[in-house]
Amino acid sequence: MRWGLLLLGFFAGPAFAADGAQLFADQCASCHVLAGASSEQAPALGAVVWRKVAARPDFAYSGALKSLGGSWSPARLDGFLKDSQAFAPGNGMFFTVSDPADRKAIIAFLRVSH
Numbered sequence: 283m284r285w286g287l288l289l290l291g292f293f294a295g296p297a298f299a300a301d302g303a304q305l306f307a308d309q310c311a312s313c314h315v316l317a318g319a320s321s322e323q324a325p326a327l328g329a330v331v332w333r334k335v336a337a338r339p340d341f342a343y344s345g346a347l348k349s350l351g352g353s354w355s356p357a358r359l360d361g362f363l364k365d366s367q368a369f370a371p372g373n374g375m376f377f378t379v380s381d382p383a384d385r386k387a388i389i390a391f392l393r394v395s396h
C-alpha cells in the first residue's frame with residue numbers, strides 16, 4: 283500500500299479544497315493514483331485536466347478511449363464522470379459520479395493536482 287501512504291501525504295496539504303480531495307480518496311483512489319506511474323488498473327490522473335485523452339504511455343488504454351481524441355476539458359471530464367459508458371461506449375472505466383456537486387469538486391481538485 284505504498285500509494286495509499288503517498289496519497290495520504292499528498293492530501294494532507296492545505297492547498298486543496300477538502301471536498302474534492304476527500305471525494306477523490308474515497309471514489310477514485312482505489313483505481314487511480316495522481317502522481318508517478320499509472321497503476322495496473324488505471325492511468326495516473328495528475329495534471330489530467332487539459333491533457334490529451336488517453337495520452338499516458340504507461341497505460342494500455344481501451345480502443346474506445348483512444349479513439350475519442352481531443353483533451354480533457356472540465357466539461358468533458360464532467361460528462362465522462364457523469365456516465366463514462368455513455369461518454370465513451372465500451373471504455374474500461376465502469377464508474378460514475380451521479381451528484382453534480384461532487385463532480386464539480388472532484389474536477390476542481392484535479393485541476394490543481396499535478
Ligand code: HEC
Pocket residue numbers: 306309310311312313314323324325327330334335336337338342343344345346347354359363372373374375376377379388
Ligand atoms: C474501478 C476502477 C476505477 C475507478 C473507481 C475510477 N476509474 Fe477512472 N479509469 C479507470 C480505467 C480502467 C480507465 C481507463 C479506461 C480505458 O482505457 O478505457 C480510467 C480512465 C479515467 C480517465 C481518463 C484518463 C486519461 O488518461 O485519458 C479519467 C479522467 C478518469 N478515469 C477519472 C476518474 C475519476 C475522477 C474517478 C473518481 C471519481 C475515477 N476515474 C474512478 C478505472 C477507474
